[in-house]
Amino acid sequence: MDETELWVEKYRPKKFDDIVGRDSIVSRLRSYVEGRNLPHLLFAGPAGTGKTTCSIVLARELFGDYWRENFMELNASDERGIAIVKGDAAHHGKIKTFARTAPFGGATFKIIFLDESDSLTSDAQSALRRTMEMYSKTCRFIFAANFPGKLIDPIQSRCAVFQFSPLQEADIEKYILRIAGSEGLNITKDALYYIVRHCRGDLRKATNTLQASAFLSKDIDQNTVYQATSSADPEEVAEMLSNAMGGYFLKARSALDEMLFEKGLSSTDLISHIHRKVFDIGLSDEALLDAVTRVGEAEFRIVQGANDRIQLESLLAQIGLIGKREREKSKSSKQKTLS
Secondary structure (H helix, E strand, C coil): CCCCCCHHHHCCCCCHHHCCCCHHHHHHHHHHHHHCCCCEEEEECCCCCCHHHHHHHHHHHHHHHHCCCCEEEEECCCCCCCHHHHCCCCCCCHHHHHHHCCCCCCCCCEEEEEECHHHCCHHHHHHHHHHHHHCCCCEEEEEEECCHHHCCHHHHHCEEEEECCCCCHHHHHHHHHHHHHHHCCEECHHHHHHHHHHHCCCHHHHHHHHHHHHHHCCEECHHHHHHHHCCCCHHHHHHHHHHHHCCCHHHHHHHHHHHHHHCCCCHHHHHHHHHHHHHHCCCCHHHHHHHHHHHHHHHHHHHCCCCHHHHHHHHHHHHHHHHHHHHHHHHHHHHHHHC
């Protein structure tokens, strides 16, 4: 295993046939390649769902050996202002400079890929709209955005929109097994299941998780993944919630302290695990509504800067009270049945 190379780049698809879980999108992009032309494009969707990969593969298929000369990738969150479009005394206006130069290798246009384009300021977007109009014969734009609603309407209306939803678990599993086979890794079903669930449709995150686990061992089990990601063990979280629900608050609190201080887990990671596990502890619909609300309030306070230990202890106490009400309700119901 080459420890110096990132697997997200090593195994990034180089042709349409290698892209997983994007059949409808690939079909549309192939039609552009066959026609040797394309409109401006807007790739909308969360991180790790294939927006950058599809852009690069599209450029490779269109331009062949000259794809690097005819394709420019920029991260708009790094340079958000109007200077990146038009240029000023301190900048050269990368976008405008690239757009107005002639394509290489007999191509009729170039492609500018703007990742995180929803980070551009309104002034930069307005300038970009004019650039799109002026150089439409020699340049096409691909906008990648997590939140496409932040793009101004004139840009959205000039683009063909592609929606990138989180990938299906089966597609991520297939991709991870492909990498594991190439790298000579042995991965258990439990470890594979956890990686797939942990990444939540983000293929880049899944690939990075696999590589981080492989650094620890070529035989990857669930514990290896937990160590690599500094994630909470779902079974330990379930036991902590069970103790809280059963009225054993000090046991639950002790488990919380162990996760926070001995294992060094982040409070936000714990909140995420608690949110997933709270649906599996047998609460009634009414109690579940209350529990999910409490989890959301704790997460909000932690993000706003409140003491994470106090907020998590408070959450366990509230879940304990919910459990107490559930037991009392069950007891009352049994008494009515007997009477």
